[in-house]
Every structure is written in C-alpha cells, then in structure tokens.
Amino acid sequence: MTILCEGQHLFVAELSYLAPMAEVDALLEPHRAFLREQYAAGRFLASGAKVPRDGGVIIAIGTERAEIEALFRLDPFQIAGVAQYRVIEFNPTMVAQGLR
Template identity: 60%
Template sequence: MFVLELSYTAPVEQVDALLDAHIEWLDAQYAAGVFLASGRKNPRDGGVILAAGVGRAEIEKIAAADPFSVGGVCAYRITEFHATKTAAELAPFREELPA
C-alpha cells in the first residue's frame, strides 16, 4: 500500500487552474481500483492519496501523470507500507509482513 503526499510548489491559484484535470485523473484511478482515499491537507498546501494494488514503479508512473505533476505545481513524496491491520472495509488490502 502507498501513501502519496502532494506538496504544492506553486501558488494555489496555479494549482486551482489544473484542479478539474486533477479531479478527472483521480476519478480514473478510483475507477481502476488503485486509489482508496484522497483529499486536501489542512492547511491547504497539498494533499494525500491512499493507494493499493500496484507496485512501486506503477505508482510512480501514475503520480507522474497527475496534471499537477505535469503542470509543475506539486511534488510527490511516496511512502510504501505494509497494511497488516485495517478497518473491515479495507480487509482485501491487508498484507503479510515480508520474510
């Protein structure tokens, strides 16, 4: 599982200019079953996405295709973790620790 942390690198007005395209990109990743949750940080200096079901190389490719990345208005920090305990609704995404 991955936590994708977005940090804005441009004024929020430039971010907002790409917001509709970013939302379409988010919707496509939800439809593909990759994204589980997403939202703005508070204060509004970026966002957070929870993702699963793909490997590191694929999640990096997905993040690079975000209109925010393409438009140069954010930087991504991608953290991979092993979700060994989850809420019941996320049980399909639980993982065993590697040996």
C-alpha cells in the same frame, strides 16, 4: 470485504504544492479528472486536501512502487510542475474489522 489482493501493497502519496494557489486551482479540474479515472480503475481508495491546504494526500493500491510512481507522473499537477509527490509504501499488519 478485503482491500488488498495477493501481491498488492498500500501507498500513501503526499502532494506538496510548489506554485501559488492560483496556478494550482487552474489545474484542479484536470487533476480531479485524473483522480476519477484512478478511482474507476480501482487504484485509489481515498484522497483529499491537507489541512492547511498546502497539498494533498492520496491512498493508493498497487503491486510495485515503480508502478505507483509512474502513475502519479500522469497527474496534471505533476506534469505542470505545480506539485511534487512523496510516496510511502506499506504493508498493513493490522486493519479495521471488515477490511480484511
């Protein structure tokens, strides 16, 4: 099983909440629908809340940083201004056995 095809990179996106939790929670279902769409499209590998819950983390696959940043601008959290993203791109040089 390989996680990356030729030309693909991994991205770690850190979300930081900018609004009170009540505002974040009000958008949780639209945010999760966005996540489900991206998983179905094969763009996301993992996601979840940070501990403590002041944001979240998403691991994504893409070919260009600009593509991933544009994708995250479609997140209802980003659209409503309740969260901001910090995107880190990396090329794994080592992976767990079975992932390459």
